[in-house]
Amino acid sequence: MTNSAPLVALVDITKRFGGVVACDRVNLSLHPGEIHGVLGQNGAGKSTLMKILIGLVLPESGEIHIRGVAHRIHDPQVAAALGIAMVHQHFSLVEPLRVWENVVLGEVSGIDAARARTDVREIGERYGLEVDPDARVSDLTAGQRQRVEIIKCLRRGPSILVFDEPTSVLTPAESLELFAVLRRVVQEEQRAVALVSHKLDEILHATDRVTIMRSGRVVASIPTSEATAPSLARAMVGRDVVLRSQSAAAFGLVEMIADELALEAPTVGAAAAAPAVLKIVDACARGAGRRTLLDGLSLEVHPGEIVGIAGVEGNGQAALGDLLSSLLELESGTVEVNGEAVPTGKAGAMADAGVGVIPEDRHASGCVLEMTVAENLVLDAPHALARHGLLDRRAVRDRAARLIDEFDIQASSPEAPMSSLSGGNQQRVVLARELSRQPKVLVAAQPTRGLDVGAIEYMGQRLRAAADAGVGVLLVSSELEEILALSDRVVVLYRGRIIGEMSRHDVDLERLGLLMGGEAA
Amino acid sequence: MTATITEAEATEVAGPSKLRDAVIVAAIYLASIVGALILSALLVGVTGGSWRKVFSALIDGSVRNDGAWGQTLSGMAPLLIVATGAIVSTRAGLVNIGQEGQLLVGAVFAAYLGNHMSGPGPLVIGCALVFGAFGGALWAGIAAALRFGRGVPEVLSTLLLVFVAFPLLDYALRYKSLLLDNDPTVKQQLNTGTQLPSDRRLPRIDFFGNEFHFGVIIALVVVLLGALVLARTVWGFRLRMFGLNPRTAQRMGVSAVVMGTAALVVSGALAGLAGGVLLAGTPDYRITVGYSRSFGWNGLLVALLARNRPLLVIPMAFVFAALRTGSNYLGATGVARDIVDVVQALLVLALLIPPAVLFIRDRRRAVAATSARV
Amino acid sequence: MSFFTAVWDIFSTGSLYGSTTRLAVFLALAAAGEWVAERAGTLNISVEGMCLVAAFAGVAGSDVTHSAVGGVAFGMFAGVVVASIQGNMSHRLTANQFVVGLAINVLALGLTSFLRQQVDLDVRAAGTFPGASHLPGVLREVFDQRWTAYLAIPAIAGCWWLVYRTRWGLEVRAVGENPQSADVSGIHVNRRRREAILVCGAMCGLAGSYIAVDTSGFSPNMTSGRGYIAIAAVIFGGWTLRGALAGCVLFGGAEALTLVVQRLELDVNRQFLQAFPYLVTLVVMAVFAKRTRQPQALAQPFVRGLT
DSSP states (O other), X not given: OTTSOOSEEEEEEEEEETTEEEEEEEEEEEOTTEEEEXXXXXXSSHHHHHHHHTTSSOOSEEEEEETTEEEOOOSHHHHHHTTEEEEOSXXXXXXXXXXXXXXXXXXXXXXXXXHHHHHHHHHHHHHTOOOOTTSBGGGSXXXXXXXXXXXXXXXXXXXXXXXXXXXXXXXXXXXXXXXXXXXXXXXXXXXXXXXXXXXXXXXXXXXXXXXXXXXXXXXXEEEGGGXXXXXXXXXXXXXXXXXXXXXXXXXXXXXXXXXXXXXXXXOHHHHHHSOOSEEEEEEEEEOGGGOEEEEEEEEEXXXXXXXXXXXXXXXXXXXXXXXXXXXXXXXXXXXXXXXXEOOSSOTTHHHHHTEEEEOSSHHHHTOOTTSBXXXXXXXXXXXXXXXXXXXXXXXXXXXXXXXXXXXXXOOSOTTXXXXXXXXXXXXXXXXXXXXXXXXXXXXXXXXXXXXXHHHHHHHHHHHHHHHHTTOEEEEEOSOHHHHHHHOSEEEEEETTEEEEEEEGGXXXXXXXXXXXXXXXX | OHHHHHHHHHHHHHSTTHHHHHHHHHHHHHHHHHHHHHHHHHHHHHTTOOHHHHHHHHHIIIIISTTHHHHHHHHHHHHHHHHHHHHHHHHTTOOOOOHHXXXXXXXXXXXXXXXXXXXXXXXXXXXXXXXXXXXXHHHHHHHHHHHHHHOOOHHHHHHHHHHHHHHXXXXXXXXXXXXXXXXXXXXXXXXXXXXXXXXXXXXXXXXXXEEEETHHHHXXXXXXXXXXXXXXXXXXXXXXXXXXXXXXXXXXXXXXXXHHHHHHHHHHHHHHHHHHHHHHHSTXXXXXXXXXXXXXXXXXHHHHHTTTOGGGHHHHHHHHHHHHHHHTTGGGGTOOTTHHHHHHHHHHHHHHHHHHHHHHHHHHHHHHHHHTTO | OOHHHHHHHHHTOHHHHHHHHXXXXXXXXXXXXXXXXXXXXXXXXXXXXXXXXXXXXXXXXXXXXXXXXXXXXXXXXXXXXXXXXXXXXXXXXXXXXXXXXXXXXXXXXXXXXXXXXXXXXXXXXOOXXXXXXXXXXXXXXXXXXXXXXXXXXXXHHHHHHXXXXXXXXXXXXXXXXXXXXXXXXXXOHHHHHHHHHHHHHHHHHHHHHHHHTTSSSOOTXXXXXXXXXXXXXXXXTTTOHHHHHHHHHHHHHHHHHHHHHHHTTOSOOHHHHHHHHHHHHHHHHHHHGGGSOOOTTTTOOOOTTOO
């Protein structure tokens, strides 16, 4: 199949962000009738490359050939006109609108509701993407939303489809369905598909050819049939994989980690003996529109252990993070920290009780982008650095300097605005502040999302060190690998409640997958 | 992510030619102001007036005539106080634009206490001003309760309350037991409040022939205190955090209800205080129908012009006060004094343009920098 | 006189219904325009200024062209001009929409008051709608309006059609709910918002010129905050057009009530009556505002790449 002329050829693409090279003379060809995997760790440059292809980012040098002709794609509209479409990692849907309305959004002709509805049904039947065209998107699950996204894409009849980490919001079963859809899309209409992922099993399972990127460069491009998990892992990381290393979190090495884990001695007993430092009992909460967020969630975290919350996104992870950030008030149920009940939804109550949080969206509730780095480092306790209500500037500066040093935060100065920092350094600021108040409980929600591999490794080390120092760590992540690599105990969150638990030494991947889909108890 | 990159590169690009940039920025600001003035002059010309005479009358009235400086300074006082309050609520991310009503209610409260309380004069003035601030706080407090209790946008409730404040004053002016003039020696004066007794007025200060009232000192203290509180105190820090990112603030122990209410109440209290100062400092010393006479709106515009920087409020308030006092001398030119309102609003609109132009230019540069080599 | 006979007197006064209609038509025109702007994500407080300028332009237009039609045309044009200032300042130059709106309102008040003193204008009132004067009783009160009132029916229906039945409207709704998603889908977010404000300006132009050719001339600040009440009606209506119109009838009725009470010389405090429409609006919003779901991106500026 790869002998046919390429539909897309990216030639010598180079792109820098400041001093960082995101893509360094990258070459990539997509052929019709082929699913092409683009594999790499977070920060390897694969997302930037795809953004260049669909016109969201302009390259500094290099050429893009579509069907043999060079094009300058400076706008997503241009890409769309050339038949390139992307299914976005974070959805491009408008929640209060109906499915068919979302599907026609962004087209230019007049509105034909009847035809749009038929199209949704037809495309749904042909590819196994059934969804009610008149449903409101806000009522759909993450998996259904992705279907809408794909239908929206396919309705425009693109010849080149880009999927950016499409399984991050899906259960294992839904992921398999998605790959079946991709196969049909490719074979029946001779389209080209690029599947961007950092998960080895996905690439091995679903693609025909794989291009592996590392630090902005292509290190290999081979037929998938010639690849094995260890060879891909080696190419991705650039060295033989040391499975005991914390950085295993960054890979899609589920099976290998599981093998590794089976060899480890159980360590849970010791931690469980101490009284729980965080105890949530029967937590129930509703959000806007009376939608259930938490539905009888009960959870205990003991000092010195890392409890991993596994589960598909959208099952209450955000609500749990909000609860422990005092951003959500419970309808019923209790939260105890160190044996004392803490009122929920009361400003600052959780923080005062000793709960540190590295939030899922640090821009929304972890830092203030418009304030300086120093100010962000003292957000929690300005009064501790004040005399008679006046902020002691020197004390603020000293504390900031100390934390910047201790956590190796790269900032031009403590007075630099938070918004000028890279994502990894912003995350370090949050981490530094939260750890500096010596929390009893540390909640880390998707702590490595959007970070490069060095930052991921650092974050893992810090969480482990915190647990070793006696902090009860709650790790919420949609990356199963991350959870398996770091946690002492894994619990599964499904529809706002904990539906299963297993300790690190007897993780059963099959059962875990079923639990995440809500299929077993 | 994209935002971070854009900003970082924008600053990088802006580096080399700082002097030229500063000149350009100054030129854009100047062009905007001149543009607004030219537009105003055209308006005067088209409707048959002479802009030279208007300009000359404004200068005469505001600074050139004997004692004009004193009048302009006196006129600055309420503007300064209102503007400081407006900055407090804006810093909290709230849009209080009902200062006109809050000021009016403050004046009503101050007038009531100033005439009905017994005691030594200075004490009564002090209490009247405090009571005026309380009135303004109460009025803004209604908006705060509606916002945080019932989810009514404060933009709208503060505005609507302006239209409730005016009838409230009219009501109070109907009864001698409230505000209506109760001087038995004067014939019945409809819709006019009792004059404050001479020992219950703000003292006047003579400075080289320019007389202004003590409210100017109060106002300057308010401005400086406001600047200090916002920049240096824990409360100011938490207020800013709340305004910029309420979710983060909530986690850090800043309650939206508490901080938001506080910010609205403080801004209302300052508007109310401005009402009291206006009453106790402006000759005639009595409240009349429609007493606030746009001091609230103007104070708000001053805060907007100052781009919410407390110390910048002082020059901006001076410009507005000069226009106000100058407008008293427009009668001879045959041009309606409403032209001053037009000039003020045009200035506000014009001064919105430069920062926007610069923002867009920086973004263009950043985009150009990323695509330069394609 | 007992309370009940007073209430009976009020509600049996025909002019209550006539005045309610007249006031509600004005509010409904402005509110329908504001509704479009808010669905696109702009809480457009310059409605007040748009209406006031349009009222003045309506008077000027009927003076210049000696016809009410000219007044309406001038009024609509003036509304659109003000809207283009608001739209370009807030959604092209990214200035704060409330600051722009407030400045426009102050400018509108100052400018119209100034111009009124500088020039003399004669208003040409619009004729009444033919046939309505033969209707019986209350029906006559309600329907015997100037023909300009009847423009409200196609205009408001047009707003509904635009928002719910056209691609433009779909994009407007998307832009008001989730501008980031709309942008990713290839929609020009700020262009749609500016266009929605222009629609609002045209509607406010109709509203302003409607009161202009309904009265004996222009008086300073003749809208006296009714533009803000129109905004309140949109909020009261939970961002549905139907609800907003119901709010307009309610708030128009409240003001008409005060007119009737004054005319009947009932023993009700005059100042209370003055404040009554605004008090009703505040109380009604206090009761209803929390129950409704607003467009998610209402009053939030959109700049690509910033969230």
